[in-house]
Structures are given as structure tokens and as C-alpha cells.
Amino acid sequence: MLQVRSVNLARLAPVFSNRAKTNSNYIRLQHFMRAFTIDQADIARTVGDLLPKEPPWVLTLNHTNWKLGRAEINLLVLGVAYRGLAIPLFWKALPKAGNSNMHERIALMDRYFDTFPSNQWPSSWPIASSSGANG
Known part of the structure; x- marks a missing residue:
């Protein structure tokens, strides 16, 4: 988030430092956000x-x-x-x-x-x- 200065998942997915495709990273981010709760x-x-x-x-x-x-x-x-x-x-x-x-x-x-x-x-x-x- 700090690197891309955005919370937009489509902008975050490409900057993951792994071998997965951008679309896979995007889906992982979606799954994480669905399960994430804020206290x-x-x-x-x-x-x-x-x-x-x-x-x-x-x-x-x-x-x-x-x-x-x-x-x-x-x-x-x-x-x-x-x-x-x-x-x-x-x-x-x-x-x-x-x-x-x-x-x-x-x-x-x-x-x-x-x-x-x-x-x-x-x-x-x-x-x-x-x-x-x-x-």
C-alpha cells in the first residue's frame, strides 16, 4: 500500500514479489479482505x-x-x-x-x-x- 499509495486491489496485486500471476494475487487479496475484520x-x-x-x-x-x-x-x-x-x-x-x-x-x-x-x-x-x- 505504501509503495503504490493506494488501497485499490488492482493496483496492489502487480507489486507482490512472488511468481504468481497478477490475477492470482488479486484473488488472494480479495479472499484476505473478505475474512479481514477491523476492531x-x-x-x-x-x-x-x-x-x-x-x-x-x-x-x-x-x-x-x-x-x-x-x-x-x-x-x-x-x-x-x-x-x-x-x-x-x-x-x-x-x-x-x-x-x-x-x-x-x-x-x-x-x-x-x-x-x-x-x-x-x-x-x-x-x-x-x-x-x-x-x-
Whole structure:
């Protein structure tokens, strides 16, 4: 990924240093990705370890919606903004169009609280949100 600067499997397959054909590498990558799962809490802890313990970072709560072919993709994302870069910590695919509700936002924040002990919470809570004001 670093070499080709892409996560596109078609771009990754040709750079494998083995004797297999590019198409075989592509199929291997597809099989790997099907079985691969991401533990969001592990990602969040890793990001948390890399950030300073106190702000200038800001927690963000955002919702994004787009179409991928005919599929509607609607995500609620709790992240951290640091030095102009937003990094997702936790996310939830919403099974509906439109804004998230209060219960969905609280559930995402609860995952943050479950992952980080209270002694790791910032002394102040800078939070930016664009996920809507609907309850």
C-alpha cells in the first residue's frame, strides 16, 4: 500500500514479489479482505496513543451519506480532528437515509467511553458536530 499509495486491489496485486500471476494475487487479496475484520476499539486506542493527551485535537461527530452504485451508504462517525486531519475512531452504518438520532449518537459516544478509561479523557471536551440536531 505504501509503495503504490493506494488501497485499490488492482493496483496492489502487480507489486507482490512472488511468481504468481497478477490475477492470482488479486484473488488472494480479495479472499484476505473478505475474512479481514477491523476492531474499531483497537484502532481508536492506537490513534489515542499517538495523539497528545490534551487538545489541540477535537472530537468530531459527523454523518456522511453517499451512493455506491444503487446502494445507499450512510455512516455516523466519531473521530478526532488533529492538525487539519480527521481520523475516524468509531463508526456505525445506519440502515436508513437522513440524520442519526440521539440514541445512535449516544451509542457511539458510549463506545468511546468504554474504550478509554476516564483518566484518559481530556480535561475539557472540544467537540465539533455536524450530525444534526434531531433527537
